[in-house]
Amino acid sequence: MSDKVKGINTVCIHSGELHDLEYGGAVSPLYMATSYDYQVKSGDLYPRYFNTPNQQALCQKISDLEHCEASLIFGSGMAAITNALMAFLHSGDHIVVQTSIYGGTYHFLTELCAHYGISHDFVDGSDQKAFSDKIKTNTKVIYIESPSNPLLEVIDLNMISALAKSRDLVSIIDNTMASPVNQNPALFGVDVVVHSATKYMGGHSDILAGTISCSKAHRDRIFSSAKMFGANLSEYTIWLLERSIKTMGLRVACHNANAQFIAEWLEAHPSIAKVHYPGLKSHASHEIAKRQMKGFSGVISFELAAGLNAEQFLEALRVIKRSLSFAGVESTALLPAATSHSIVGEQARKTMGISDHLIRLSVGIEDVEDLIRDITQAINVIK
Ligand SMILES: Cc1ncc(COP(=O)(O)O)c(C=O)c1O
Numbered sequence: 208m209s210d211k212v213k214g215i216n217t218v219c220i221h222s223g224e225l226h227d228l229e230y231g232g233a234v235s236p237l238y239m240a241t242s243y244d245y246q247v248k249s250g251d252l253y254p255r256y257f258n259t260p261n262q263q264a265l266c267q268k269i270s271d272l273e274h275c276e277a278s279l280i281f282g283s284g285m286a287a288i289t290n291a292l293m294a295f296l297h298s299g300d301h302i303v304v305q306t307s308i309y310g311g312t313y314h315f316l317t318e319l320c321a322h323y324g325i326s327h328d329f330v331d332g333s334d335q336k337a338f339s340d341k342i343k344t345n346t347k348v349i350y351i352e353s354p355s356n357p358l359l360e361v362i363d364l365n366m367i368s369a370l371a372k373s374r375d376l377v378s379i380i381d382n383t384m385a386s387p388v389n390q391n392p393a394l395f396g397v398d399v400v401v402h403s404a405t406k407y408m409g410g411h412s413d414i415l416a417g418t419i420s421c422s423k424a425h426r427d428r429i430f431s432s433a434k435m436f437g438a439n440l441s442e443y444t445i446w447l448l449e450r451s452i453k454t455m456g457l458r459v460a461c462h463n464a465n466a467q468f469i470a471e472w473l474e475a476h477p478s479i480a481k482v483h484y485p486g487l488k489s490h491a492s493h494e495i496a497k498r499q500m501k502g503f504s505g506v507i508s509f510e511l512a513a514g515l516n517a518e519q520f521l522e523a524l525r526v527i528k529r530s531l532s533f534a535g536v537e538s539t540a541l542l543p544a545a546t547s548h549s550i551v552g553e554q555a556r557k558t559m560g561i562s563d564h565l566i567r568l569s570v571g572i573e574d575v576e577d578l579i580r581d582i583t584q585a586i587n588v589i590k
């Protein structure tokens with residue numbers, strides 16, 4: 208049976224695992240070598256060529272999770288994003304990008320790409336037809352993030368992939384916020400799927416990593432520049448990431464359930480002004496999200512009612528940690544304007560719709576009653 212038809216937890220645990228033929232150990236052996244006999248049948252094994260045993264094994268697991276032919280593993284999510292983009296964009300090229308995206312990606316496109324003569328146009332993701340209007344003769348890539356960080360904007364994947372194919376463009380999606388458990392963009396025809404594996408794949412706030420999944424042909428194109436950029440992940444962290452992914456199906460199911468419960472509870476609370484979560488019927492693209500997502504993930508963003516101070520609210524939380532990043536087993540919260548999106552500047556945040564008071568809550572896998580109790584007591588402290 209192909210791993211593509213096995214259940215998600217079986218794929219998370221077994222797909223691509225290495226077998227310990229010497230001792231029969233139950234987990235993949237770790238090959239730390241950076242130097243291999245170049246005359247053995249397996250070819251020129253070298254970590255920067257993305258082909259060492261643990262890299263190949265984990266790539267198989269990630270490819271199966273994303274229903275893609277091939278994958279590459281990088282030292283961070285940003286390394287995966289920038290390597291994917293630089294493989295398809297050259298000086299003089301143009302890229303169409305959703306406005307509401309992760310601050311680091313926004314910064315890369317507006318600062319570094321401009322240095323290399325690559326131009327961009329941003330598109331309001333809530334106006335799904337606007338993507339085609341921005342395509343020019345030199346456009347090579349359409350880039351989206353769905354759901355987006357931190358506003359949980361959802362883009363119609365069928366629409367994007369059909370548009371890209373009809374105009375001979377490469378479509379790239381940052382699938383980090385969904386995780387491969389909740390969304391597989393390749394099944395909707397999107398060409399290249401990137402992840403910050405620092406988030407749901409790692410899941411314990413202790414691994415920095417990134418992945419790219421795509422066809423073999425696109426993988427070869429990305430590999431040809433990535434092997435020179437050299438942003439590889441260490442073998443030990445690759446081994447740890449494999450271990451983390453084994454529980455990803457279970458973790459994400461719990462993140463989904465807790466977040467749905469809390470989003471509905473927040474929406475009904477008189478001290479909350481606005482909740483963004485694709486699992487809510489009130490979300491502008493809830494119907495699209497239902498079509499393309501199996502679960503709505505663990506990130507919610509919301510605003511407190513007028514007069515309540517968001518920073519004081521974060522300070523008053525006792526179980527939920529005030530912390531950067533997201534998707535760990537522990538619940539965390541932050542103000543995107545002061546953290547993940549401080550780099551994009553006030554004007555861009557305004558265009559994206561990120562207010563200074565917006566709170567991003569990454570719902571962990573604690574008991575949901577404890578999280579509700581924590582939010583309740585924090586609201587009572589600041590009222
Ligand atoms: C949606 C999204 N993509 C990419 C990244 C970058 O990932 P990394 O920090 O692993 O480089 C982040 C980081 O927060 C993110 O939120």
